[in-house]
Amino acid sequence: MEKPSVTQRKRLKIRARRLTRRVLPFIASLFMATPLASPVASTTAAGMETKLPTPQAMQAAFFEQRLHDLYRDLQVEQQGLRYDVFEKAVTGYFNLKNDGKLNDKQLLTVVDFSLPSTEKRLWVLDLASKKVVFNTLVAHGHNSGENMATNFSNENESNMSSLGFYVTEAEYIGKHGRSLKLNGVDEGYNDNAMMRSVVMHGADYVSEEFIRQNGRLGRSLGCPALPMDQYAQIIDTVGNGTCLFLNGNDTTYSSKYLNPDVAQDVAMNTLLNTNS
Template identity: 65%
Template sequence: MEKHTVVHRLRLKVRARRAMRRALPFVASLFLATPLASPVSSSQARPHSVTARMPSVKQFEAVAFQDGVRQLYNELNVADSGLRYEVFQKAYTGFLNLKAKGQLDASRSMLTVIDFEKPSTEKRLWVLDLSGKQVLFHTLVAHGHNSGENVATNFSNENESNMSSLGFYVTKGDYYGKHGRSLKLEGVDEGYNDRALERSVVMHGAEYVSEEFIKQYGRLGRSLGCPSLPMDQYAQVIDTVQDGTCLFLNGPDQNYDSEFLNTDMAAHQFSAEANGSNV
């Protein structure tokens, strides 16, 4: 595990350095093209002088981060399976910010993405190994009963709403309840999903999440707000993502906002990891 982490950091360093080299001419040209007027005295007018201003560390980090996100997205090769770049970018931004705040297991680079802008008849859950650049799972997932029929359009953080909740989650431990083995999910977006534990919104298996159900009813069955998984995969998914990994649940809600979508903070975390330092 330690050797794997060192290799991952070296890869991040190389990626960040390449991004810096690509970004330098572009960013520097923007600042060189910005003139600063020299003061004009009352006795004579002096021509404007152009002062070169180098980009700040923050600006370098921002450009390197954007380049790094795009490169990681391409290396994971998830476009063909339907994971859109803008959704991945949000999920990865939150992953880095949660990591920076110490809310994730720092020894793992696991990211789960659910895109409820897609219909339930499509595979819309991805479990990504960011270090290994692998898609570990790509499967069906159900949304809440009152969130919509085939497509989820309504979301809630309220008890007994029977709706899904958008936002970032941190996986906790598993337990055995009325749905069998289930995985606790801690919602970390205040006002959007922070009642998930209270509502018993968990990851579990369900018979109504299958291709056979889709063929019979034209959509998946629906949960009481839980991201329910196929019976033949849920246990393996729980084994993979439990205990301190990031889950991002995306949906068509223009009002959704999150502190974990702060790109400046994510860019700084990305740069720190690329340089092998702690934030």
């Protein structure tokens, strides 16, 4: 990546100072109104003097506020997407953006396998326009569980879903018709996805009718399978370099892409560039 010129750095610093002056009163009020684990005041000859938050704390608080605002604007809580899942997904999105792995569409697909298969647990989010593009059903792997997905694997022929962050690749025509390749980027959790042919595709067993007849969705061999009446539009929308996050109830899952410091830096730079 080409290093910014001295003039560009100066402009960024000026924007940062302007942004800091705008948000400082709000952030400071948050910190002064919220009890902290460590002392926030020191005794001086003049009495108690309140310490202002550090720039790092201000940035973290600003990022958290921005996430809450985005979550509210998208109105996904009403659709069942929990904030903690949303926060992880967006944090990973910004980390992948920082690594240059994503295109410029600003799309984020979230699948929450901690929800039952009878619920619409896939969301395609347009972070730029703050809109939900799709909210629909999605199947998990056959050996991951019945209605609830409780087991996950990165192993070939496990027939289980793999958790973590993916970057979408090109589509192709396979045994399921139009399908979308998925590149798993979480080492040890989903980086065998390409070898396992874990892809997005349509399936007849992903429908409200199947749920009515069986009490749950059908299950795949590990792919996030989609409804037949929506899969083509979803593939068209999210293909070629967007972020996909598969969440599930697995306390052992961890990812280098959940680095909050990187996410905060990228989010701040995005805001500065937007306001330039």
